[in-house]
Amino acid sequence: MKTQISTYLILFCGVFSLSTSAIFVRTATAPSAIIAFYRLFFAALVLLPFLLLHKRNRQELFLLTGKQWGLGLLSGLFLAVHYVLWFESLRYTSVASSTVIVTLQPLFSIAGGYFLLKERLNKKALIGCLVAISGCLVIGWGDLGLSTQALFGDLLAFLAAGVIAAYFFIGQHVRKNLSVIPYCVLGYTSSALFLAIYAFSRQVSFVNYPLATWEAFIGLALIATIGGQMIFNWLLKWLSATVISMSILGETIGTCILAYFLLGEGISLQQGIGIGMILAGLALFLLKSQKPSGLSSDPNDKREPRNTPCS
Numbered sequence: 619m620k621t622q623i624s625t626y627l628i629l630f631c632g633v634f635s636l637s638t639s640a641i642f643v644r645t646a647t648a649p650s651a652i653i654a655f656y657r658l659f660f661a662a663l664v665l666l667p668f669l670l671l672h673k674r675n676r677q678e679l680f681l682l683t684g685k686q687w688g689l690g691l692l693s694g695l696f697l698a699v700h701y702v703l704w705f706e707s708l709r710y711t712s713v714a715s716s717t718v719i720v721t722l723q724p725l726f727s728i729a730g731g732y733f734l735l736k737e738r739l740n741k742k743a744l745i746g747c748l749v750a751i752s753g754c755l756v757i758g759w760g761d762l763g764l765s766t767q768a769l770f771g772d773l774l775a776f777l778a779a780g781v782i783a784a785y786f787f788i789g790q791h792v793r794k795n796l797s798v799i800p801y802c803v804l805g806y807t808s809s810a811l812f813l814a815i816y817a818f819s820r821q822v823s824f825v826n827y828p829l830a831t832w833e834a835f836i837g838l839a840l841i842a843t844i845g846g847q848m849i850f851n852w853l854l855k856w857l858s859a860t861v862i863s864m865s866i867l868g869e870t871i872g873t874c875i876l877a878y879f880l881l882g883e884g885i886s887l888q889q890g891i892g893i894g895m896i897l898a899g900l901a902l903f904l905l906k907s908q909k910p911s912g913l914s915s916d917p918n919d920k921r922e923p924r925n926t927p928c929s
Contacts, residue, residue, distance in 0.1 A: 632845065632847075637873045637875070639842040643838070645831075652824065653701075654702055654705055657842070660836060678796055682804075693805045696781050697805060707771040707774035720778050721869050728744075750903065798852040850862050871896055871897070
C-alpha cells in the first residue's frame with residue numbers, strides 16, 4: 619500500500635510541475651519553435667552529466683538496438699510536434715481553452731490502449747475517466763472561443779493532445795528495457811534537433827530575447843520538463859500510458875491555482891465545480907484501475923521492474 623501511495627504521490631507532484639507550462643509559455647516573448655527548442659535543449663543539457671557520469675546509463679545507450687534508436691528518435695519527433703502545436707495554440711486561443719483541450723489526451727490513450735495494447739478499463743474506471751474529462755470541459759466551457767482564430771487555436775491544441783498520447787505509448791514500450799535518463803536524453807536531444815531545424819526553416823532568431831523570456835525557458839526546462847514530464851517517463855515503468863494521460867487532466871487544476879496566485883485570476887464557481895469533478899473522476903479512475911505493481915525490491919535497482927498496463 620505504501621508503494622502505491624508513493625507512486626501516485628510522485629505522479630501528482632509531476633502533474634503540478636507540468637501545470638506551470640502554460641504560465642511560462644505565456645510570459646515568454648518568443649516564437650513557439652524557439653520556446654519548445656530551449657525547453658528541451660536546456661533539459662537535455664541538465665540531464666547529460668547524469669548520462670555520461672553513470673556507467674550503466676552509458677552502457678544502455680551504447681547497447682541500444684536499431685529499433686530502439688528509431689523509436690527514441692520517433693518519440694523526439696512526436697514531442698517536438700506536440701510542443702509546436704500546443705505553444706502555437708496559445709497564440710490563438712486562451713490559456714484555459716488550450717490547456718483544457720490539450721489535456722483531453724486520455725481520449726486518444728484509451729482508444730490506443732484498447733486497439734493497440736488490448737488494455738481494458740472496467741466500467742467504474744471508465745466512468746471516472748468521463749467524469750474527469752467532463753470537469754475539464756466545465757472549467758473551459760465559458761472560455762472556449764467561437765471566433766475563427768480561437769477555433770484554430772483549439773484545433774491545434776486537440777492535435778497536440780493526440781500527438782502527446784502517441785509519445786507516451788512509445789515511451790511505455792521503450793521504457794520496459796531502458797532507464798529513464800538515457801531515454802529522456804535521447805528523446806529531448808532529438809526533439810531539440812528537430813525543433814532547431816524547424817526554427818531555422820522559419821528564419822526565427824535564437825537570441826536577442828529579454829531576461830524574462832530566458833527565465834521562462836529555464837523554468838520550462840527545470841520545472842515543467844524535468845520536474846513534470848520526465849517524472850511521467852520514469853513512471854511509465856510501472857504505470858500505463860492511459861493512467862499517465864488520465865492523471866495529466868489534473869494539469870487544468872494546477873493551472874487554475876497558479877493563475878490565481880501568479881496572475882491574479884480568480885477561481886469562479888464554474889471552475890470550482892470543474893475542479894471538484896476532475897478530482898472525483900481521477901480518484902474513481904485510479905482506485906478502480908489496476909494498481910501499480912512490479913517495483914523492484916532492490917533499492918539500487920531501477921531497471922528491473924516491468925510495466926503493468928492498466929486493465
